[in-house]
Amino acid sequence: MALLEVREVTKKFGQLVANDRISFSVEEGSIVGLIGPNGAGKTTLFNCISGLFKPEGGQVVFDGKDITGEPPYRIARMGAVRTFQVVRPLKDMSVLENVLVGAFLRTSDRGEALTRAEECLRLCNLTAYRDRMAGDLPIGGKKRLEMARALATGPRLLMLDEVMAGLNTTELKAALDVILRLRDSGITLMVVEHVMEGIMPIADKVVVLDGGTKIAEDIPARIVRDERVIEAYLGAKYGRRLKNGTQGGSRD
Amino acid sequence: MMNTKVIDLKDALWLLLLAVLALLPLVPFVSGSFFGMHVLILVLLFASMAQAWNIIGGYCGQVSFGHSVFFGIGAYGAGMAVVTYGGLPWGGILAGMVLAAVVAVIISYPCFKLTGHYFAIATFAIVEIFNRAFLVWEWVGGALGLDYPVIEEGLANLMWYETKEGYYYCALGLFVIVFGIVRWLESHRFGYYMRAVREGQETAESLGVNSTAVKLGAMAISAALAALCGSFFVQYNLRVDPPMVMSLDMSMKFVLVTILGGSGTLAGPLLGAAVLIPLQEYTRAFWGGLGGGVDLMIFGVLIIVIVIKEPAGIIGILAGIGKSLARRGGTAQGGA
Amino acid sequence: METFAQVVLDGLLSGMVYALVAAGLCLIWGVMDVINFAHGEYLMIAMYVSYWLGFLANIDPVVSVIAAGVFIFIIGALTYLLIIRYTVGKPPLAALLATFGLAMFLKNLCLNRFSPNFLILSDTWLGGKTFQLGGLIFPAPQLAAAALALIVVGLVYLLINSTRFGWAVQATAMDREAAELMGIDTERIYILIFGIGGACVGIAGGIMPSYLAVHPEVGSLFGLIAFVCVAMGGFGSIPGAFLAGLLVGVAEALAGFYIAPVFKYIAVFGLYLAVVFLRPKGIFGW
Ligand SMILES: Nc1ncnc2c1ncn2[C@@H]1O[C@H](COP(=O)(O)OP(=O)(O)OP(=O)(O)O)[C@@H](O)[C@H]1O
Numbered sequence: 040m041a042l043l044e045v046r047e048v049t050k051k052f053g054q055l056v057a058n059d060r061i062s063f064s065v066e067e068g069s070i071v072g073l074i075g076p077n078g079a080g081k082t083t084l085f086n087c088i089s090g091l092f093k094p095e096g097g098q099v100v101f102d103g104k105d106i107t108g109e110p111p112y113r114i115a116r117m118g119a120v121r122t123f124q125v126v127r128p129l130k131d132m133s134v135l136e137n138v139l140v141g142a143f144l145r146t147s148d149r150g151e152a153l154t155r156a157e158e159c160l161r162l163c164n165l166t167a168y169r170d171r172m173a174g175d176l177p178i179g180g181k182k183r184l185e186m187a188r189a190l191a192t193g194p195r196l197l198m199l200d201e202v203m204a205g206l207n208t209t210e211l212k213a214a215l216d217v218i219l220r221l222r223d224s225g226i227t228l229m230v231v232e233h234v235m236e237g238i239m240p241i242a243d244k245v246v247v248l249d250g251g252t253k254i255a256e257d258i259p260a261r262i263v264r265d266e267r268v269i270e271a272y273l274g275a276k277y278g279r280r281l282k283n284g285t286q287g288g289s290r291d
Numbered sequence: 292m293m294n295t296k297v298i299d300l301k302d303a304l305w306l307l308l309l310a311v312l313a314l315l316p317l318v319p320f321v322s323g324s325f326f327g328m329h330v331l332i333l334v335l336l337f338a339s340m341a342q343a344w345n346i347i348g349g350y351c352g353q354v355s356f357g358h359s360v361f362f363g364i365g366a367y368g369a370g371m372a373v374v375t376y377g378g379l380p381w382g383g384i385l386a387g388m389v390l391a392a393v394v395a396v397i398i399s400y401p402c403f404k405l406t407g408h409y410f411a412i413a414t415f416a417i418v419e420i421f422n423r424a425f426l427v428w429e430w431v432g433g434a435l436g437l438d439y440p441v442i443e444e445g446l447a448n449l450m451w452y453e454t455k456e457g458y459y460y461c462a463l464g465l466f467v468i469v470f471g472i473v474r475w476l477e478s479h480r481f482g483y484y485m486r487a488v489r490e491g492q493e494t495a496e497s498l499g500v501n502s503t504a505v506k507l508g509a510m511a512i513s514a515a516l517a518a519l520c521g522s523f524f525v526q527y528n529l530r531v532d533p534p535m536v537m538s539l540d541m542s543m544k545f546v547l548v549t550i551l552g553g554s555g556t557l558a559g560p561l562l563g564a565a566v567l568i569p570l571q572e573y574t575r576a577f578w579g580g581l582g583g584g585v586d587l588m589i590f591g592v593l594i595i596v597i598v599i600k601e602p603a604g605i606i607g608i609l610a611g612i613g614k615s616l617a618r619r620g621g622t623a624q625g626g627a
Numbered sequence: 628m629e630t631f632a633q634v635v636l637d638g639l640l641s642g643m644v645y646a647l648v649a650a651g652l653c654l655i656w657g658v659m660d661v662i663n664f665a666h667g668e669y670l671m672i673a674m675y676v677s678y679w680l681g682f683l684a685n686i687d688p689v690v691s692v693i694a695a696g697v698f699i700f701i702i703g704a705l706t707y708l709l710i711i712r713y714t715v716g717k718p719p720l721a722a723l724l725a726t727f728g729l730a731m732f733l734k735n736l737c738l739n740r741f742s743p744n745f746l747i748l749s750d751t752w753l754g755g756k757t758f759q760l761g762g763l764i765f766p767a768p769q770l771a772a773a774a775l776a777l778i779v780v781g782l783v784y785l786l787i788n789s790t791r792f793g794w795a796v797q798a799t800a801m802d803r804e805a806a807e808l809m810g811i812d813t814e815r816i817y818i819l820i821f822g823i824g825g826a827c828v829g830i831a832g833g834i835m836p837s838y839l840a841v842h843p844e845v846g847s848l849f850g851l852i853a854f855v856c857v858a859m860g861g862f863g864s865i866p867g868a869f870l871a872g873l874l875v876g877v878a879e880a881l882a883g884f885y886i887a888p889v890f891k892y893i894a895v896f897g898l899y900l901a902v903v904f905l906r907p908k909g910i911f912g913w
Pocket residue numbers: 052055057075076077078079080081082083084124
């Protein structure tokens with residue numbers, strides 16, 4: 040049975056349907072990529088799964104239990120933990136303390152939590168920043184802190200919202216390495232990314248959203264050849280760039 | 292490891308301070324002065340009150356102006372045990388603490404749904420309601436309040452007439468209890484959770500923290516300790532009436548002492564009390580005769596200056612000094 | 628039935644004065660998101676101004692209203708320039724605590740200068756006079772105060788909602804930076820808003836010695852009631868504050884008459900809690 044099942048989830052903001060009857064499932068131990076152009080509804084879907092939003096329709100089933108409308112802390116305790124695309128450091132706490140808050144989810148013993156936190160800091164390459172105030176970190180550091188903190192909670196499903204945005208090639212490679220290591224340690228991952236190059240080689244499956252609806256769900260090799268995906272996503276973003284033969288360009 | 296050593300050093304400093312405080316009354320210069328002892332006792336009491344408030348207001352970030360209610364409940368707990376029922380204060384103290392915690396949870400649950408000024412004003416309103424209700428409530432003594440009878444002095448009755456040493460050591464005990472609890476909380480999961488809720492409630496929730504439970508728990512502990520301070524207060528004054536304990540001015544003292552010293556820090560409440568209380572008592576003694584009010588005028592200006600100039604409080608000033616010293620040390624080394 | 632109507636009438640009359648006191652606070656809160664804790668002390672000072680003008684120069688409070696309004700306008704502007712300006716960007720409660728310090732200073736300054744005694748102005752034009760209409764008794768001073776309150780609140784509402792200045796105020800309230808980009812001198816707006824907010828409460832305090840004794844503590848309770856009205860009405864909404872002022876006045880009068888005088892304020896503060904527990908942003912808030 041799948042670890043996470045999203046069934047017909049619908050979320051509206053007034054007139055705007057940010058998620059329109061979206062369904063897919065995430066198998067235990069897999070890496071699922073969630074992609075789509077700006078405003079496609081990826082973050083909204085994370086919010087619905089993690090309990091920050093209550094969807095107007097549909098169900099979210101985690102580990103066989105219906106978690107729709109449960110408060111976020113309970114969903115996190117069950118093992119589905121997310122990061123925030125717009126980073127939310129606990130500003131007046133040190134980097135270590137931020138990660139400790141996560142680590143305390145699975146133990147009330149400070150020593151044990153400390154060990155776990157240090158390990159997550161190392162994994163996310165934050166050890167050098169350990170005692171800095173989280174609010175003072177550079178943006179890249181804050182992104183890694185998001186990940187370290189979520190990781191420290193010992194999740195079964197880790198939902199990463201654009202943690203790799205703005206990384207250079209070497210950093211990206213390191214980040215992908217970390218994700219693979221996490222997968223190998225038994226964590227299921229759902230990864231939202233703009234950086235297609237990043238997610239494609241490691242994902243077991245990719246779900247594509249556009250304008251609030253799911254337009255494709257398949258293995259990466261077929262996704263990159265899917266007509267609708269190329270049109271909606273690659274077409275708008277990479278296709279044009281490739282065609283025109285220009286380099287660089289804006290992130291969006 | 293480095294880290295544990297630093298913590299040990301800090302705790303050692305605290306123990307040293309406690310030892311000094313414990314031995315202070317043995318110094319004849321202090322113990323001979325009735326007024327000096329009085330100021331010391333008040334410093335310890337207000338440091339404890341501020342520390343109790345610090346739990347919910349500083350660490351957990353929920354700025355309550357309602358703590359005089361819990362303080363008052365504690366005061367009435369002890370006061371009624373002695374005056375109304377003619378017994379020892381201890382049962383009343385305990386009952387007051389429990390009741391304050393219960394009342395705090397019941398009141399706070401709806402209040403926590405309010406934000407910013409709406410929350411602050413709700414806590415003002417609650418103080419005013421309790422104040423008025425106690426004024427007309429005959430069972431608790433109404434507007435006349437409770438006056439302690441003359442009974443045997445000593446620890447059992449928690450009462451002394453001739454000397455202040457007994458009160459001093461009780462105040463020290465209170466201080467140790469309250470600071471000890473906060474020190475313990477600070478280094479355990481609950482302490483981290485409180486700060487996480489302060490820094491970002493949604494973020495904390497996304498990490499599995501039940502923010503409502505954390506806030507209510509912090510409020511309950513804070514209220515119970517405020518009540519404990521209230522019972523000491525009534526035992527020290529040997530009388531209580533509603534305006535004495537349940538007033539906005541009293542609530543403000545909890546907040547001001549903490550913020551002056553540095554809220555959300557262990558040392559802040561002590562620093563705040565150590566500066567504000569002597570200042571208050573000595574200006575009152577010196578200028579109290581000039582038609583009244585001069586002491587509080589100075590106090591008012593002081594509050595304005597501190598809030599404007601150093602919102603991080605005395606701790607902030609000390610940290611600033613420490614940093615500039617370190618920088619000077621650093622450049623000196625670099626230059627050599 | 629007649630008593631009931633009379634009690635409600637008394638409540639409405641004092642409610643209008645609350646509304647005026649609250650309108651000043653509301654303006655400041657709405658534009659700057661600041662609670663001015665010294666608002667009640669402004670009222671107290673205005674009462675002293677009016678009292679001393681009456682006592683020393685034999686000027687009636689009805690006239691002194693103008694002087695009191697101007698005086699508190701200046702105090703309000705000074706409060707902004709000397710204190711509030713420096714709390715911008717500090718923790719949200721900085722302004723509240725700083726103005727608490729100011730309130731403490733002003734209250735004790737008056738205590739020191741004028742003693743804690745209750746000062747009563749005798750032989751005012753309106754003092755003690757009443758009108759009768761349809762079986763209801765209208766006390767003249769309260770009636771005048773209520774009428775004045777109605778006029779001033781109306782003027783303030785018009786000022787904010789249908790003048791160029793009001794438009795600039797609203798723009799500043801919405802987004803200070805954007806307002807600056809549009810060429811609005813927001814610093815000046817803030818000074819004026821603090822001044823006007825002060826003038827409102829100054830006018831209310833100016834007329835009060837016609838029927839109320841003056842003493843250093845008189846402002847505290849009015850200040851608290853003003854907080855309650857503003858919050859009950861909803862963030863910066865002048866009609867909201869006005870409605871809340873009336874509700875508070877009536878609740879106070881009814882509880883005071885039908886239960887016992889001390890229950891006046893239990894009713895007022897209880898009403899506030901009841902309203903915000905149901906509507907956390909006040910009646911007109913969103
Ligand atoms: N809280 C909100 N209130 C109103 N509209 C919202 C809210 N959150 C998101 N939206 C809207 O819903 C749509 C989907 O937004 P969402 O953030 O989920 O997109 P996304 O796929 O994560 O985009 P991006 O790649 O830019 O992060 C957008 O049109 C957005 O403006």
